[in-house]
Amino acid sequence: MSTIRLTTAQALVKFLNAQYVEFDGIQQRFIKGIFTIFGHGNVLGLGQALEENAGKLEVYQGRNEQGMANAAMAFAKQKHRKQIMVCTSSVGPGSANMVTSAATATANNIPVLLLPGDVFATRQPDPVLQQIEQTHDLSISTNDAFRPVSKYWDRVSRPEQLMSAMLNAMRVLTNPADTGAVTIALPQDVQGEAWDYPVSFFEKRIHRIERRSPSPESVQDAVKLIQSKKKPLLIFGGGVRYSEAADAFVKFAEVFNIPFGETQAGKSGVESNHPLNLGGLGVTGNSAANSIAKEADLVIGVGTRFTDFTTASKQLFGKADILTINISEFHASKLDAAKVVADAKLGLDAIAEGLESYKSGYEDEIEKAKQGWQEELDRLSSIAFEENFTPEIAGHLDDQLPEYIEALGTELTQTSVLGTLNVLVDDEAIIVGAAGSLPGDLQRMWNTKSRNSYHMEYGYSCMGYEIAGALGVKMAEPEREVYAMTGDGSYLMLHTELITSLQEGKKINVVLFDNSGFGCINNLQMENGMGSFGTEFRKRNPQTGKMDGPVMEIDFAKAAEGYGVKTYSVRTRVELIAAVNDSKKQSVSTLIDIKVLPKTMTHGYDSWWHVGVAEVSEKESIKKAYADKETNLEKARAY
Numbered sequence: 001m002s003t004i005r006l007t008t009a010q011a012l013v014k015f016l017n018a019q020y021v022e023f024d025g026i027q028q029r030f031i032k033g034i035f036t037i038f039g040h041g042n043v044l045g046l047g048q049a050l051e052e053n054a055g056k057l058e059v060y061q062g063r064n065e066q067g068m069a070n071a072a073m074a075f076a077k078q079k080h081r082k083q084i085m086v087c088t089s090s091v092g093p094g095s096a097n098m099v100t101s102a103a104t105a106t107a108n109n110i111p112v113l114l115l116p117g118d119v120f121a122t123r124q125p126d127p128v129l130q131q132i133e134q135t136h137d138l139s140i141s142t143n144d145a146f147r148p149v150s151k152y153w154d155r156v157s158r159p160e161q162l163m164s165a166m167l168n169a170m171r172v173l174t175n176p177a178d179t180g181a182v183t184i185a186l187p188q189d190v191q192g193e194a195w196d197y198p199v200s201f202f203e204k205r206i207h208r209i210e211r212r213s214p215s216p217e218s219v220q221d222a223v224k225l226i227q228s229k230k231k232p233l234l235i236f237g238g239g240v241r242y243s244e245a246a247d248a249f250v251k252f253a254e255v256f257n258i259p260f261g262e263t264q265a266g267k268s269g270v271e272s273n274h275p276l277n278l279g280g281l282g283v284t285g286n287s288a289a290n291s292i293a294k295e296a297d298l299v300i301g302v303g304t305r306f307t308d309f310t311t312a313s314k315q316l317f318g319k320a321d322i323l324t325i326n327i328s329e330f331h332a333s334k335l336d337a338a339k340v341v342a343d344a345k346l347g348l349d350a351i352a353e354g355l356e357s358y359k360s361g362y363e364d365e366i367e368k369a370k371q372g373w374q375e376e377l378d379r380l381s382s383i384a385f386e387e388n389f390t391p392e393i394a395g396h397l398d399d400q401l402p403e404y405i406e407a408l409g410t411e412l413t414q415t416s417v418l419g420t421l422n423v424l425v426d427d428e429a430i431i432v433g434a435a436g437s438l439p440g441d442l443q444r445m446w447n448t449k450s451r452n453s454y455h456m457e458y459g460y461s462c463m464g465y466e467i468a469g470a471l472g473v474k475m476a477e478p479e480r481e482v483y484a485m486t487g488d489g490s491y492l493m494l495h496t497e498l499i500t501s502l503q504e505g506k507k508i509n510v511v512l513f514d515n516s517g518f519g520c521i522n523n524l525q526m527e528n529g530m531g532s533f534g535t536e537f538r539k540r541n542p543q544t545g546k547m548d549g550p551v552m553e554i555d556f557a558k559a560a561e562g563y564g565v566k567t568y569s570v571r572t573r574v575e576l577i578a579a580v581n582d583s584k585k586q587s588v589s590t591l592i593d594i595k596v597l598p599k600t601m602t603h604g605y606d607s608w609w610h611v612g613v614a615e616v617s618e619k620e621s622i623k624k625a626y627a628d629k630e631t632n633l634e635k636a637r638a639y
């Protein structure tokens with residue numbers, strides 16, 4: 001057996017360089033590059049290996065481990081899981097910072113490879129700096145916290161373990177049914193230890209991303225079920241995008257005249273103006289999709305995880321049977337569905353063959369529902385503050401609005417800003433989002449004019465993903481303009497990969513909606529009988545001892561200007577138009593700080609979200625919220 005003597009870290013880098021995927025006969029390198037934040041836990045091992053010979057891996061420098069790993073995830077998501085990034089962190093806090101991203105990637109079924117440094121395998125110098133020292137178990141380190149949030153977890157405690165660890169890592173990273181974060185913990189001593197690795201370990205490996213075929217029996221069942229129904233509704237989930245099945249999906253919808261709603265991950269797989277595209281479905285859905293869903297007699301979920309947002313906590317599809325087409329048996333089995341466990345394209349094609357001349361029984365309902373939503377969309381896009389103004393989310397902070405107008409210096413409404421932006425940005429531009437009120441507004445209001453132009457992380461809805469995510473998306477699609485759509489809360493939580501975008505010359509545009517608060521959570525608490533509590537950004541008031549002092553005023557544009565970002569402060573529609581148009585001419589990253597009035601985001605359309613409400617309270621409004629929840633629960637499926 002011919003061997004080559006390398007350190008564990010050198011062998012790992014060499015191995016990563018040799019990984020390829022093949023999908024529909026097309027081969028490409030699987031690992032584009034590696035984000036790094038070096039510390040004593042990785043610099044002399046993996047750092048040394050990368051300095052000496054990184055091969056074709058591009059080496060980037062992150063600002064925050066969570067940020068860089070979110071960027072890595074966004075890259076892989078935008079690449080439809082056909083290419084990934086790796087992230088290496090130091091030991092202890094550096095690795096702990098990546099745990100949130102591992103969870104985000106795993107919840108969304110997006111592959112990322114995380115390589116946190118670990119404490120010494122030999123234990124000679126223990127306790128090392130940043131070692132926790134669990135007294136009941138010395139084998140535990142911070143990296144064990146990745147176990148519940150990774151799809152595959154391993155620790156390389158001897159150099160030769162690298163081979164089985166990495167082969168399993170690749171198995172999971174390229175498995176469309178069960179991918180997510182893969183964590184390989186690397187003790188710092190082992191990273192530098194040498195071993196005689198078999199040369200065969202480094203040979204070019206091509207991992208075929210298989211399209212799983214459906215069983216003939218499951219297809220027959222699906223055909224019979226559809227043929228017995230008059231009002232089926234398709235759901236376009238993220239899996240359709242990852243399987244590159246959009247054309248097959250549209251053909252299926254067109255041939256059988258079946259309308260479809262979009263999930264957050266599926267949106268923009270097909271342009272919004274397709275006559276059968278009803279748009280966003282569920283809690284953050286619009287009136288067209290939700291009204292058709294309520295009347296549907298069959299829901300065909302393709303590549304969807306059926307989260308509570310899609311099913312409106314299992315209340316939306318009241319009358320329908322459920323059919324699923326999913327490559328994952330786990331997701332296909334949800335809602336007690338009839339299931340076709342298969343790749344989206346192969347599943348749809350096989351069912352289509354069996355359906356022959358089937359046509360749904362829709363007459364003009366689809367057109368009418370779309371028309372009704374278009375009118376509502378036009379209304380939302382043109383809401384302007386005026387005398388006796390009632391905000392969309394009425395009855396919460398109506399009396400405080402004048403104070404916000406004064407503090408933020410704005411009368412702009414969030415929905416009108418979105419309507420204007422949707423017209424201003426180029427058709428090919430990609431918007432990125434994750435948390436706050438914007439995902440709901442965008443899923444309802446954003447008209448996608450080109451494919452894969454809507455990138456929403458709504459599996460984990462992780463605040464702070466937006467800016468890092470935009471960087472990852474820009475790395476995946478450098479030719480397209482990318483907009484991070486973020487609230488002030490998300491921006492404050494994590495935005496420092498904006499600096500990485502400047503460093504890398506990867507221009508992103510941050511569109512920041514400053515309503516001085518955790519707006520959607522303020523809505524949620526007040527809609528459920530609470531007061532406004534801990535969610536407005538107000539100064540502590542020495543008189544009351546509470547955070548009910550003046551509204552905080554933050555000049556985000558000024559702060560970002562110091563980074564070297566081109567910034568704009570926007571308080572009027574005219575300023576918004578000028579800012580967006582000018583930002584397009586820039587080659588550096590930009591930030592548009594838009595002051596918007598709270599409570600001017602969209603409200604729900606015929607949907608229910610099951611949230612935990614107090615069963616006992618002295619407040620009548622809480623008692624009512626609890627009673628309402630119980631009533632709604634009765635209308636929902638039990639499982």
Ligand SMILES: Cc1ncc(C[n+]2csc(CCOP(=O)(O)OP(=O)(O)O)c2C)c(N)n1
Nearest residue numbers: 436437461463487488489490517518519520
């Ligand atoms: C990391 C993380 N922490 C907490 C939450 C819970 N959460 C969801 S939205 C939100 C507030 C978002 O505020 P902002 O970004 O300003 O958006 P707005 O709702 O005001 O539009 C919070 C705290 C979350 N989704 N992610």
Ligand SMILES: O=C1C[C@@H](O)[C@H](O)[C@@H](O)C1=O
Nearest residue numbers: 434435436437439461520
């Ligand atoms: O708790 C939440 C409420 C949602 O409205 C929001 O979009 C999401 O970020 C969240 O975490």
Ligand SMILES: [Mg+2]
Nearest residue numbers: 487488517519
């Ligand atoms: Mg906010």
